[in-house]
Each structure stands twice: as C-alpha cells, then as structure tokens.
Amino acid sequence: MLVPNPLQPSGASSPLPESKLPATIPSAIVEAQGLSLVYPTADKPVFALSDVSLTIGRGDFVSLIGPSGCGKTTLLRVIADLERPTGGTVAVAGMTPEQARLKRLYGYVFQAPALYPWRTVERNVMLPLEIMGLPRAERQARAQEQLENVGLTGFERKFPWQLSGGMQQRVSIARALALQPDLLLMDEPFGALDEITRDHLNLQLTRLWRRTGKTCVFVTHSIAEAVFLSTRIVVMSPRPGRILDVIDCDLPRERTLDLRESPEFAAIAHRVREGLKEGHSYED
Amino acid sequence: MRIEAALKERILPVAAVALFVLAAWYAGALWLNAPQAQEALARTGKAWGTADLIAQAFAMKRPVLPTPDQVVADLWASLTGYTPTSPRNLLFHAGVTAQAALAGLAMGVVLGVALAAGIVYVRTLEYSLLPWIIASQTIPILAIAPMIVVILGNAGLTGLLPKAVICMYLCFFPITVGMVKGLRAADPLWLDLMRTYSAGGLATFLKLRIPASLPFLFASLKVSVAISVVGAIVGELPAGAQAGLGARLLSGSYYGQTVQIWSALVMASLLSVALIAVVRLAEVAVLRHGGAR
Numbered sequence: 001m002l003v004p005n006p007l008q009p010s011g012a013s014s015p016l017p018e019s020k021l022p023a024t025i026p027s028a029i030v031e032a033q034g035l036s037l038v039y040p041t042a043d044k045p046v047f048a049l050s051d052v053s054l055t056i057g058r059g060d061f062v063s064l065i066g067p068s069g070c071g072k073t074t075l076l077r078v079i080a081d082l083e084r085p086t087g088g089t090v091a092v093a094g095m096t097p098e099q100a101r102l103k104r105l106y107g108y109v110f111q112a113p114a115l116y117p118w119r120t121v122e123r124n125v126m127l128p129l130e131i132m133g134l135p136r137a138e139r140q141a142r143a144q145e146q147l148e149n150v151g152l153t154g155f156e157r158k159f160p161w162q163l164s165g166g167m168q169q170r171v172s173i174a175r176a177l178a179l180q181p182d183l184l185l186m187d188e189p190f191g192a193l194d195e196i197t198r199d200h201l202n203l204q205l206t207r208l209w210r211r212t213g214k215t216c217v218f219v220t221h222s223i224a225e226a227v228f229l230s231t232r233i234v235v236m237s238p239r240p241g242r243i244l245d246v247i248d249c250d251l252p253r254e255r256t257l258d259l260r261e262s263p264e265f266a267a268i269a270h271r272v273r274e275g276l277k278e279g280h281s282y283e284d
Numbered sequence: 285m286r287i288e289a290a291l292k293e294r295i296l297p298v299a300a301v302a303l304f305v306l307a308a309w310y311a312g313a314l315w316l317n318a319p320q321a322q323e324a325l326a327r328t329g330k331a332w333g334t335a336d337l338i339a340q341a342f343a344m345k346r347p348v349l350p351t352p353d354q355v356v357a358d359l360w361a362s363l364t365g366y367t368p369t370s371p372r373n374l375l376f377h378a379g380v381t382a383q384a385a386l387a388g389l390a391m392g393v394v395l396g397v398a399l400a401a402g403i404v405y406v407r408t409l410e411y412s413l414l415p416w417i418i419a420s421q422t423i424p425i426l427a428i429a430p431m432i433v434v435i436l437g438n439a440g441l442t443g444l445l446p447k448a449v450i451c452m453y454l455c456f457f458p459i460t461v462g463m464v465k466g467l468r469a470a471d472p473l474w475l476d477l478m479r480t481y482s483a484g485g486l487a488t489f490l491k492l493r494i495p496a497s498l499p500f501l502f503a504s505l506k507v508s509v510a511i512s513v514v515g516a517i518v519g520e521l522p523a524g525a526q527a528g529l530g531a532r533l534l535s536g537s538y539y540g541q542t543v544q545i546w547s548a549l550v551m552a553s554l555l556s557v558a559l560i561a562v563v564r565l566a567e568v569a570v571l572r573h574g575g576a577r
Contacts, residue, residue, distance in 0.1 A: 080480055081479075082476055082479060082480070101479070101480065101482050102482045103482075104481065104482060106480070107480075108476075108477070108480040110473050110476070110477070112473055114471070114473040114474055114476075114477050116474065116492070116495065116496075117574075117575055118495045118496075118498070118571075118574030118575050118576075119495075119574075119575070120575065127481075127491065128481045130487075130491065131478075131481045131482075131483045131487050131491070132481075159575030160575070161575065179481070
C-alpha cells in the first residue's frame with residue numbers, strides 16, 4: 001500500500017518556494033480510498049477507521065466533525081503519517097503520507113499548543129526552520145512574518161507560560177505556517193478555549209485561510225465552528241469510525257461572525273446535526 | 285512586617301537548630317573528654333571542681349572530640365596563617381580535592397548521560413545493562429578504591445586520574461538514573477511534533493530530549509557533586525597522597541591530631557556546600573534562560 005521509497009529529507013536545506021507542488025498536480029491534495037485502521041486489543045479489535053474514502057481539493061477548508069471516538073483525529077493522523085492505516089490507500093499531493101511528511105508538505109496543529117516551554121515564542125516558531133537547516137536570517141524573517149500573521153508581533157521574547165491559552169494556540173499555528181506548508185492539519189486547535197476566545201480565533205483563522213489560500217483540514221466537535229469555517233463538512237460516526245455524510249458549505253468565502261445568525265448558516269448547521277443524529281452516536 | 289515574617293520563618297528556626305547542634309557538640313565533647321581531663325587534673329595534684337573539669341575538657345591538646353571553637357580556631361589559623369599555595373593551608377588541600385572531584389564529576393556526567401541515552405534509545409539495554417549499573421553501586425567504594433588506584437598505577441597512571449575515576453564511579457549513577465527519567469520526560473505530543481517536521485534522531489535528541497531533561501540533570505548533579513567530594517577524599521586515602529583533604533585526614537589520624545582531622549572534615553563539607561551552591565547557581569541561570577518561572 002505504501003510505496004517503499006522513503007525520500008531523504010535532504011532537499012530541505014535549499015530555500016523553498018511558496019508552494020512545493022508543481023502546478024500540474026491534480027486538484028486533490030488528499031485522496032483516501034477505502035481507508036481502515038484497526039487496533040488489536042485484548043478482547044476485540046477496535047475499528048478506528050472503517051472504509052473511509054475522502055477527497056480534499058486544493059484550497060478547500062474541510063472540517064471533520066463527529067463525537068469522540070469517530071476517528072476524526074485518527075484520520076488526520078493518518079494523513080500526517082503519524083499513524084499507519086491497516087487497509088486502503090491514502091495519497092497526499094500524489095505521494096504517500098510518509099513522502100509528504102519527509103518533504104514537510106503539511107503543518108500540524110495539535111489539540112494542545114505543544115510549545116516547548118524552554119523556548120521563547122520566536123524560538124518556538126523557528127524550531128521547524130532550525131530542523132530544516134535554514135540560515136538564521138531566514139528563520140527570523142519567517143518567524144516575524146508568521147507571528148504577524150497571527151497578530152502576535154511584540155511577543156517574540158515571551159515564554160509560553162506568559163501567554164494566555166488562545167495566544168499559545170496562535171503561536172502554534174504560526175509555527176505550523178512557518179514551514180510554508182501546502183496543507184494545514186488542525187486537530188481541535190480551539191477545543192480547550194472559552195467560547196469568546198474561540199469566536200475570535202475562528203474569525204482570525206478564516207481570514208488567514210482566505211489570505212494564504214492554504215488547504216485546511218480541521219477536526220472539531222463544534223457544529224457552529226465547522227459551519228463557520230468550512231467549505232465542506234465531513235460528518236463522521238464512531239464504532240466503527242466512518243464517514244456518514246459530506247456536506248458542501250457554500251456560504252460566501254468572506255465570513256463574519258454575523259453570518260452565524262443567517263438562515264443559510266442555520267440550514268447547514270441543521271443538516272450537520274441531522275447527519276450526526278443518523279450515526280446513533282448519542283444512543284449508546 | 286516583612287522583617288518579622290523573615291525572622292519567624294527563616295532566622296528563628298535556623299538559629300534554633302544551629303544552637304541545638306552547638307549545644308549537643310559541647311555536651312558531647314565534655315562527656316567524651318571528661319575521663320582524660322580528670323586524669324590530667326589528677327596529675328597536677330591540686331584540688332579541682334566542676335568548672336576546672338569543664339575548662340580542661342574544652343581545652344585538651346588531643347581531645348577525643350574537639351570543641352567547635354577549637355576547630356574554628358585551627359581552621360582560621362590554617363586559612364590565614366599561610367599562603368593558599370602552602371601545604372599548611374587547608375585551601376590548598378581543598379583545591380587538590382576539588383580538582384579531582386570536578387574532573388570525576390565531568391567524567392561521571394559524560395558516562396551517566398551516555399548510559400542513560402543508551403537505555404532510553406535501546407530498549408534491551410534497560411534489562412541487560414541496568415542490573416550491572418545497580419550492582420556497581422552495591423560494592424563499597426572503600427573496597428574498590430584501592431583496586432582502582434593499584435590497577436591504574438600499574439598502567440602508569442597516578443595523581444589526579446585515579447582519584448577522578450573513583451569519583452566518576454560514584455557520580456555516574458545518580459546522573460544515569462536522573463537522565464533516564466529526564467530523557468523520557470518529553471511529552472508524546474512534543475515527540476509527534478518532531479515527527480511532523482521529519483526531524484532526525486539527533487535533532488530530536490538535541491532540541492527536545494536534552495532540554496526537556498535539564499531539570500532532572502541538575503537534580504542529579506547536586507547529589508553527584510557531593511558524593512564526588514567523598515569519592516575524591518576516599519581516593520586520597522589508599523594512595524598515601526601528600527596533598528588533599530584525604531591526605532590531611534590520614535596524617536591527622538597518624539599523629540592523633542584530632543583537631544586537624546575535624547578541621548579537614550569541616551573544610552570538606554564547606555567544599556561540598558560551595559560546589560552545590562555553584563551547581564545551584566548554574567541551574568538557576570540555565571533554567572531561567574529556558575523560561576523557568
């Protein structure tokens with residue numbers, strides 16, 4: 001299933017163009033076919049993913065939504081080559097996930113900020129760039145640019161503990177963006193934040209997405225967040241983890257918080273809620 | 285108000301404990317030296333009272349237990365009466381011992397970190413190597429120190445190195461134990477992050493595992509530096525060394541100079557305290573640089 005041809009991460013030292021993909025690459029950046037992932041456990045195997053097929057186009061903002069245990073995080077981790085599927089195929093920009101990871105095609109934002117506490121904000125953002133072996137000046141320029149992107153200019157010398165939870169998560173987004181990835185994978189990045197902060201960050205994120213044109217895959221369990229941010233919403237269900245429905249979210253690309261009061265928004269949110277209900281996820 | 289609080293929380297307890305220790309010391313000196321003092325007084329042939337006995341017990345030339353003021357006077361005479369390079373100055377001996385202790389500590393840190401890295405990265409080493417490491421610490425250092433001196437002496441290595449090797453033998457253990465825990469202290473999420481950057485093993489080690497382990501390293505260092513001083517002193521005993529606090533202890537016991545032994549002991553503990561303070565300062569500086577609150 002996986003092509004046994006691990007690319008060396010050697011080309012990383014040369015400065016990278018804004019996009020690492022040739023323009024001729026098909027419009028799909030993630031293509032999963034019949035993906036399954038089974039964890040063998042003591043009593044019976046756990047089907048974290050079962051026959052998941054999904055295509056994510058370039059420039060899309062796709063949300064994976066569903067209750068706990070529906071495999072949304074697992075799917076994201078499979079795309080990121082942090083987990084290996086036990087069946088099916090997945091291609092990231094026409095490569096295996098491992099090749100894509102070695103080429104540093106994606107940036108990953110975890111549920112927790114996962115900042116290194118001994119590094120300042122700036123040095124946290126520069127961490128992936130140090131590993132890529134970029135020269136110091138370039139590292140600093142990119143960190144500056146990305147911190148500005150998330151509205152944290154002036155916090156370079158602060159340590160993570162001096163920042164609020166929302167600011168820490170913005171640093172972690174800046175750190176992912178510093179890689180200049182084509183694909184941004186986000187695993188419930190705002191799950192631990194209060195609603196006011198979350199609204200604010202959602203607004204910032206949708207602007208960032210519009211400005212940069214990155215493809216985003218976003219895991220969430222908030223219907224409002226999914227509808228607000230996405231171009232497409234993938235509704236998932238647990239036991240086994242599978243896709244129930246894929247809902248197009250054709251709201252205007254320019255989004256404001258007021259949009260959430262509109263009937264169009266309510267209609268899509270309703271469809272998502274109905275989809276989630278279909279999974280009987282609340283009955284067991 | 286703040287002075288009052290400091291007095292209550294810091295000064296009073298410290299002073300109370302110090303006073304208690306001093307009182308116990310004087311009482312012990314009186315109790316242990318009394319028989320000798322009685323003999324000495326009896327030899328004079330004059331009548332004597334309790335006050336004479338106490339005065340005599342606290343001013344013996346070769347007491348069983350010298351009093352704190354005798355030790356302090358001897359220390360003071362040694363430190364101020366001679367240049368620091370003179371063998372009669374305890375600073376000279378402390379310096380010799382400190383050299384061996386620090387060299388041994390450095391070697392112990394290298395060995396300890398290397399062993400810990402091996403144990404963390406190679407699962408089987410935890411089961412195959414760790415029992416030997418633990419066994420090595422069950423052998424009394426007094427038994428193995430002469431062997432190390434003899435074996436290295438046979439190879440033509442004398443002076444500082446055998447002592448440093450003995451220190452290393454004692455030092456590496458707390459470092460290994462601390463660093464095994466420290467190198468495993470990296471959050472799984474932090475490790476996943478490194479993987480998403482397709483970071484190699486070396487980058488993960490240097491940029492994640494080592495910084496994450498530093499608090500553990502410093503905790504181990506504070507233990508190791510103290511036992512390193514012990515190791516250096518023990519290493520000076522079988523070698524019949526001419527210099528060092530161990531040599532000073534040895535010559536003191538040859539000639540029954542108990543005051544000299546005690547001032548060397550006090551000097552050794554002062555040396556340990558000073559070295560631990562240096563480690564503590566380094567810890568504060570390094571961890572503060574790394575964002576510690």
